[in-house]
Amino acid sequence: MNYWLMKSEPSAYSIDDLKRDKVTHWNGVRNYQARNYMRDGMKTGDKVLFYASNADPTGVSGIAEVAREAYPEKEEPWVMVDIRFVEKFPEVVTLETLKKTKGLEEMVVTKKGSRLSVQPVAKPEFDIVVKLGRKK
DNA sequence: GCCAACGTTGGC
């Protein structure tokens, strides 16, 4: 079981959209590193932190899971996966919180200039973020 | 909306 973080701008697709749709095609990734993680790393059932970028506030808004492993987009050489809604956090775990939480120092998303829209997350990091997200 | 940090493209 692997853990991931995937970014989406809420104006384009939010956790509420995913909650409504239950499952969605995660298409439009146009970065090779991100594509490689989807193509080579993601397995059905892997858990995903759903991250709202360019938002107010920006941060992790919930959890999803991989419903279908990578398959080709119409446009070569890109691929997409299917993502299923798992839960929405009562409150967004903000980027600010992630940055100051012990144990998350190595998370890719907290590093300056990190634009990777699909990134791996270590299990301990995943667990810390989920705990923060479920806390009222 | 600004702009710094990245990634990609294309001329040479």
Add this chain to the structure above:
DNA sequence: GCCAACGTTGGC
């Protein structure tokens, strides 16, 4: 293969 120009991402 270098690197300037350009396009995009994403925090603020």
